[in-house]
Amino acid sequence: MPELPEVETVRRVLAERYTGMTVTAVAVGKPTFYRAPPLAAIKILTGGVISAFKRRGKYLIVEIEGRGEVVFHLGMSGRITVGGESPHVRFQMWIGTEAVRFHDSRRFGRVGCPLPKLGPEPMDPEFTPDYLWKLLRKRSAPVKALIMDQKLIAGLGNIYATEALHAAGIRPGRAGKSLTRAESDRLARTCREVLLVGVEAGGATLEDAAYLDPLGRPGRMQMNVMVYGREDCGTCRRKVVGTRKSIGGRASAFCPSCQR
DNA sequence: TTAAATTCCTGTAAGC
């Protein structure tokens, strides 16, 4: 599922290919994909010149010269492709002669939604060890739920939160306030690192809801995954412990040996 | 204020 590195990879491909070009036409898919058609988005995009593709957390933003921005969220099964058919096309725009399509089988994605309030991204300057420490020290919620809360930190989903906690040697179910200052500092560093490695690798293409970039290319982050979706820990080879729907209503995994 | 539960939706996999 697309998290920050996957969305960033999509953004880079689109920016490289289409910045400065005109959106010649727009079409929406089945009405069932929308509670209400994204009329404002259609109006902004149609005939507009793309000045930039931006990203905030897991949100992709298309900026149209002199008109404003249109926000996309890929949800968990959302994909953007250049050309490419599927029964799940919910939005498409023609840029030059190419059709850029938004597919979304599970319909958790959004087109033309408002950009919500988001916390800093782990690579932002304001995401300091102090910032994370102040956030965790008074909270009783599981640390994994806290670092996945987009209002607090933007960009981490289940895969990267799981990996950051593993790299920091912290169990996901621990209360935020149970972490020591040293653990919190370590986690601040690993949150940033896993995302940077993810971006560098072009995202993670795992078996479930496999992510591909707009040109159909897989990412390479799965090579670096140590616990998420694995049977054995990539560090010590011991059996990974998985729990379902336990933390923040989501499945969790950790290595009982590396994460004390 | 915070935390937990519920909702949305469908492809996939497991079980009978």
Added chain:
DNA sequence: TGCTTACAGGAATTTA
């Protein structure tokens, strides 16, 4: 083989 059921996921919304 064909059917039913449970479950995964992000974020908005509701309830406690």
